[in-house]
Amino acid sequence: MSKAQRTAMGDYWAKTIEKEAALRSMWFRKNEARLNENANKLISSRAVPEEVKEKIKKNRIEAFQQIKKFPRIKTEDTVIDFEGNLQDIMRPVNPEITKLIYTGHNKDGRENYLRERVKLIPEKRFYFPECTSWDHGWKQWHRMKDNRTLGFGRQQIIKASFYRRRGVERDPEWYKEPAHINPTFCNMCR
Incomplete structure (x- = not known):
């Protein structure tokens, strides 16, 4: 144009x-x-x-007065022991785990320390949730006893969900080739 x-x-x-x-x-x-x-x-x-407004108001007041009331559920029974400084977020590290930093060559000590440290659940490493994303699973580990822990959270999600373990498989038994139309063959003639 x-x-x-x-x-x-x-x-x-x-x-x-x-x-x-x-x-x-x-x-x-x-x-x-x-x-x-x-x-x-x-x-x-x-x-x-x-009069309609008054009737609606009266009905709502009665409905709220007849609501069944339940006692508030206590969510945390124990008070958190906080023996550290107010600025401390992380609990003190076990001295045996701290020694791992200085053992080994170059990065080995650091890796060993982190590998041991990640085995502890967050409630045992920190006094309280450091960020709001931790609120979701805080104090929920008693329900997760059956799950295995993964080192540093690494998983092969795509490999497990996308690729087949046994390679390419045969077609299922119920699958059949589509019928081929042939000009010399007539279904009505049989």
Whole structure:
């Protein structure tokens, strides 16, 4: 499309919009009195009588008074022991685990320390949840005893869910090749 055609189409579109706006405003001016009259009728018919309001209010008050009340469930029975400084977030590390940092060559000590440290659940490593994302599973480990822990959270999700362990399999027994239509073969002739 050339530049002249685009300009012509843009002009046509602008004129169409202006024409539609003029028609709308003309229709509104012509029917304004009727619209105002209908709007005022609806407002008066929508008013709720005072006796109906009082009846609804009375029913709601009765409903709230008859609600069955339950005692508040206590979520945490024990108070957290906080023997550290107010600025401490992490509990003290076991000295035996700390010694792992200095044993081994180069990175081996650090890796051994982290491997042992990650085996502890967060409640045993920290006094309280450090960020809001920890609130979801905090104090839930008694339910997760059966799950095995993974070192540093590494998993092969795609391999387990996408690839097949046994390779490419045969087609299922119920699968059949589609019928081939042959001009020399007629199903009706049999």
